[in-house]
Amino acid sequence: MTDNHEDNLSPGLRAFGEDLIRAGQQRSEDPRSRRSWFRRPVLLAAVASVTIAGGAGAAVLISVGEPTAKRTDAPSDTREDGRRTLAIEARDPSGGLPWAASVYSQVNGEKCVIAGRLYRGKIGELRDRRFHAFPPDDYGVCGRPDEHQSRLLLASGPARGEPNRGLVVGRVASTVRRLQVRTEQGVNDVPLGEGGAFLLVFDGDEDLDRLRFTPIEH
Numbered sequence: 001m002t003d004n005h006e007d008n009l010s011p012g013l014r015a016f017g018e019d020l021i022r023a024g025q026q027r028s029e030d031p032r033s034r035r036s037w038f039r040r041p042v043l044l045a046a047v048a049s050v051t052i053a054g055g056a057g058a059a060v061l062i063s064v065g066e067p068t069a070k071r072t073d074a075p076s077d078t079r080e081d082g083r084r085t086l087a088i089e090a091r092d093p094s095g096g097l098p099w100a101a102s103v104y105s106q107v108n109g110e111k112c113v114i115a116g117r118l119y120r121g122k123i124g125e126l127r128d129r130r131f132h133a134f135p136p137d138d139y140g141v142c143g144r145p146d147e148h149q150s151r152l153l154l155a156s157g158p159a160r161g162e163p164n165r166g167l168v169v170g171r172v173a174s175t176v177r178r179l180q181v182r183t184e185q186g187v188n189d190v191p192l193g194e195g196g197a198f199l200l201v202f203d204g205d206e207d208l209d210r211l212r213f214t215p216i217e218h
Contacts, residue, residue: 065130074139088193093203103195114140166202
């Protein structure tokens with residue numbers, strides 16, 4: 001697929017964990033700015049099942065396993081600038097362990113975000129009812145939304161280890177005041193967290209690639 005904005009994408013948009021792979025994606029209402037990065041089509045539920053509000057889900061009996069291995073596909077020259085901040089949470093569609101996204105920055109000025117399951121203040125993945133935290137310096141998705149014409153840093157695909165969950169995670173430019181998403185069911189506002197972070201969690205039969213995001217700066 002041709003991408004007219006290849007030069008503006010960070011290497012971090014080419015991989016997002018073991019299941020979010022192959023490329024990144026920055027989307028706006030202009031379909032020419034979209035870039036497919038699914039290994040396979042992700043089927044999602046009707047938009048009513050998308051979870052965009054914060055809050056913990058129902059009690060889930062899980063145990064804690066070893067942390068996940070640190071990603072090996074991150075650029076070698078990455079250095080973080082300051083601490084990571086838990087920016088936004090989202091309930092699981094089935095009431096399981098909630099989801100969350102943290103934001104951080106690189107010394108080169110890139111803005112970054114990483115998302116996963118949330119347990120005891122840590123972000124990670126859930127496998128066989130065991131929570132595995134991501135390493136504290138695990139590489140997420142990075143880019144420069146303030147410099148991109150779409151005004152978005154956006155990545156989407158199946159969650160790590162959970163192909164029945166689709167995640168859309170990203171950050172908006174500092175000038176963006178609202179973010180809207182258009183689906184076949186209509187237009188909805190997307191909550192924005194600290195650092196302009198957003199996180200959508202899907203389950204069912206909606207194709208993530210059909211979502212259209214519109215940042216509003218005024």
